[in-house]
Amino acid sequence: MKHEPSRLEIYLTRLAFLFYGKSVYKTFADRLPLNGGENVLDFGCGMGTVAYYVAGKLPRGNLTCLDISRRWLNACRKTLRSYGNVIFLHSESLPQANESFDVIYCHFVLHDLSESELEIAIPALAKALKPCGLFVFREPLNSMGKINVIKRLTGQNNLILKDSRITDIPVMGNALESIYTKQ
Ligand SMILES: C[S@@+](CC[C@H](N)C(=O)[O-])C[C@H]1O[C@@H](n2cnc3c(N)ncnc32)[C@H](O)[C@@H]1O
Structure with missing residues (x-):
C-alpha cells in the first residue's frame, strides 16, 4: 500500500532512531553476513535506520536504498548524507535490476505488503539477486x-532457507529473522 509519511511521523521515527538505533537497527545490521565489498540493497529503507549502520560496513562496496515513498527516500538521503557509497532508488526501478546484488535485506517491510504486492515484490527481489x-x-x-x-x-523463487531465528527486540517484541540463499 502506498503511504507518504507526515512530518510528524518522520520526526517521531528520527526520535526513535536516536533512542533505539543501537539496540534495534544496529543489531540487525551486525547480523548481516558482509565482508565489506558487497553490492547491497535495502528494500523499504524508510529513513535509513538500518542503512545508516550498513553503509559503514561497506568500505569497498555499495548500498542501494530503495523505497516506494519519495518522502521516506528524502529522509533517508538526509540520514546518510555523510556516506559516498550509497545510492537512492524509487521502487519503480526494481524490475530493471537483474542479478545485481550480493545481499538484499528487508527490515520490518514485508508484513506491511498485501499478498498481491508480495507476489510482485518477492519474485522481483529474487531476480535482482546474483546467483548464491x-x-x-x-x-x-x-x-x-x-x-x-x-x-x-x-x-x-529458488530462495533456499539457510538460517532462521526468533529474537526479542526492544519495544517491537518478537521477530523472525531469516536468511535465504538464491539457488
Ligand atoms: C515500517 S517501515 C520500515 C522502514 C525501515 N526498513 C525500518 O526498519 O526502519 C516500511 C517501509 O517500507 C516502505 N514500503 C512499503 N511498501 C513498499 C514497496 N512495495 N516497495 C518499497 N518500499 C515499500 C514504506 O514506504 C516504508 O518506508
Whole structure:
C-alpha cells in the first residue's frame, strides 16, 4: 500500500532512531553476513535506520536504498548524507535490476505488503539477486499469515532457507529473522 509519511511521523521515527538505533537497527545490521565489498540493497529503507549502520560496513562496496515513498527516500538521503557509497532508488526501478546484488535485506517491510504486492515484490527481489546471493529479513512474529505467504513465495523463487531465528527486540517484541540463499 502506498503511504507518504507526515512530518510528524518522520520526526517521531528520527526520535526513535536516536533512542533505539543501537539496540534495534544496529543489531540487525551486525547480523548481516558482509565482508565489506558487497553490492547491497535495502528494500523499504524508510529513513535509513538500518542503512545508516550498513553503509559503514561497506568500505569497498555499495548500498542501494530503495523505497516506494519519495518522502521516506528524502529522509533517508538526509540520514546518510555523510556516506559516498550509497545510492537512492524509487521502487519503480526494481524490475530493471537483474542479478545485481550480493545481499538484499528487508527490515520490518514485508508484513506491511498485501499478498498481491508480495507476489510482485518477492519474485522481483529474487531476480535482482546474483546467483548464491543472500535474501535476509526481519519481520514481526505476530504477522504469521504474512510470514507463511513469504515462505511460499521464497520457495517458488529458488530462495533456499539457510538460517532462521526468533529474537526479542526492544519495544517491537518478537521477530523472525531469516536468511535465504538464491539457488
Ligand atoms: C515500517 S517501515 C520500515 C522502514 C525501515 N526498513 C525500518 O526498519 O526502519 C516500511 C517501509 O517500507 C516502505 N514500503 C512499503 N511498501 C513498499 C514497496 N512495495 N516497495 C518499497 N518500499 C515499500 C514504506 O514506504 C516504508 O518506508
